[in-house]
Amino acid sequence: MTGQLIVPRRPRWLDVVGVLxxxxxxxxVWLGLWITPPDVVxxxxxxxxxxxxxxxxxxxxxxGGVAAGGSLLYLWPxxxxxxxxxxxxxxxxVGAVFSALTLVTGSLxxxxxxxxxxxxxxxxxxxxxxxxxxxxxxxxRRVPADLDVRAKRCAVAAxxxxxxxxxxxxxxxxxNTLHQGGTILDPGFDLHVHGIMLWTMGLSFVxxxxxxxxxxxxxxxxxVLQDAVGDQExxxxxxxxxxxxxxxxxxxxxPASDGGGDAP
Amino acid sequence: xxxxxxxxxxxxxxxxxYAVSLVLRRRRWERALKMSEPVAEPDGAPxxxxxx
Numbered sequence: 197m198t199g200q201l202i203v204p205r206r207p208r209w210l211d212v213v214g215v216l217x218x219x220x221x222x223x224x225v226w227l228g229l230w231i232t233p234p235d236v237v238x239x240x241x242x243x244x245x246x247x248x249x250x251x252x253x254x255x256x257x258x259x260g261g262v263a264a265g266g267s268l269l270y271l272w273p274x275x276x277x278x279x280x281x282x283x284x285x286x287x288x289x290v291g292a293v294f295s296a297l298t299l300v301t302g303s304l305x306x307x308x309x310x311x312x313x314x315x316x317x318x319x320x321x322x323x324x325x326x327x328x329x330x331x332x333x334x335x336x337r338r339v340p341a342d343l344d345v346r347a348k349r350c351a352v353a354a355x356x357x358x359x360x361x362x363x364x365x366x367x368x369x370x371x372n373t374l375h376q377g378g379t380i381l382d383p384g385f386d387l388h389v390h391g392i393m394l395w396t397m398g399l400s401f402v403x404x405x406x407x408x409x410x411x412x413x414x415x416x417x418x419x420v421l422q423d424a425v426g427d428q429e430x431x432x433x434x435x436x437x438x439x440x441x442x443x444x445x446x447x448x449x450x451p452a453s454d455g456g457g458d459a460p
Numbered sequence: 461x462x463x464x465x466x467x468x469x470x471x472x473x474x475x476x477x478y479a480v481s482l483v484l485r486r487r488r489w490e491r492a493l494k495m496s497e498p499v500a501e502p503d504g505a506p507x508x509x510x511x512x
Binding site for chain 1: 462470479485486489490493
C-alpha cells in the first residue's frame with residue numbers, strides 16, 4: 197500500500213493564518229512586556245505567564261488532541277486515510293517543540309519564584325514525560341517500513357502519548373504539587389485574572405493557537421512531500437529494474453529459443 | 461538579561477528557528493520531488509501508470 201501521489205498546493209488560508217499569528221504574537225509581546233502593570237505579588241515575573249500557559253495549552257490540548265484524534269481516525273477502518281496519519285505525525289512534532297518550550301519557560305519562571313530550576317513535581321515530571329514520549333514517537337516514525345505499517349505503528353504510539361495528556365492536566369488535582377492549580381480559572385470557574393492582564397493572556401492563547409495552526413499546516417505539507425518523493429523514488433527504481441529485466445529477456449531470450457546455444 | 465527577557469527570547473527565538481527550518485525543509489522536498497520525477501520513458505519500457 198502506498199500513499200497517494202497528490203501533492204496539495206499551498207493553501208492561501210495558511211498564509212493568512214501565519215500573518216495573523218505573527219501580528220497577534222507581536223501584540224501579545226507588546227502588551228505583555230510594556231503595557232500590562234507588574235503583578236502585586238510576583239512583580240515583573242508575572243509577564244512570563246502571558247506566554248507559558250498558552251504554550252502549554254498548545255502542547256497539551258491542541259497538539260495532543262490532533263495527534264490522538266488523527267491516530268484514532270486512521271486506526272478506524274471507515275475513516276482510514278493517510279491524511280490522518282500525516283496530520284497526527286505533524287502534530288506530534290510541533291507538539292514536541294511546544295512541550296520543550298513549556299518546560300523551558302516554566303523553568304525560567306520557577307527559578308526566581310520557587311527558587312529551583314527543576315523539581316520532581318507531578319506536573320513538571322508528567323510534562324517532561326510527554327516530551328520524551330513525543331521524541332519516542334518521532335524516532336519510531338523514522339524506522340523504515342511500508343507506509344501502512346508505519347502509520348498503524350505510529351497511531352498506536354500516538355495513543356500511548358495521549359494517555360499522558362489527562363495525567364498532566366489532572367496532576368495538580370491528584371497529587372500535592374508545587375505547581376499551582378488553575379492559573380486562569382479554578383475548579384469553581386472563578387476568574388483569577390482581570391482587566392488588561394486577562395485580555396493579554398486571552399490574546400496570547402489566540403496568538404499561539406494561530407502559530408500552531410500555521411506550523412501544523414507547513415509541517416503537514418513537508419510530510420506529504422516526503423512521502424511523495426519516497427513513492428517517486430520507488431517507482432523510478434522499479435521502472436529501472438523493469439527496464440533492465442526487459443533488456444535481459446531481450447538479450448537472453450534469443451539463444452534460449454534456439455535451444456540454449458551457449459550450453460556445452 | 462532578566463528571567464522574563466530570557467523566557468520571551470527563548471520562546472520566540474525557538475519558534476522562529478523552527479518555522480524557518482520547516483519552510484526550508486518544504487522547499488528542499490519540493491525540489492527533491494521535482495528532481496525525482498521520471499523523464500520520458502523510452503519505447504517499450506513500462507510507464508508509470510502500470511506500476512501503481
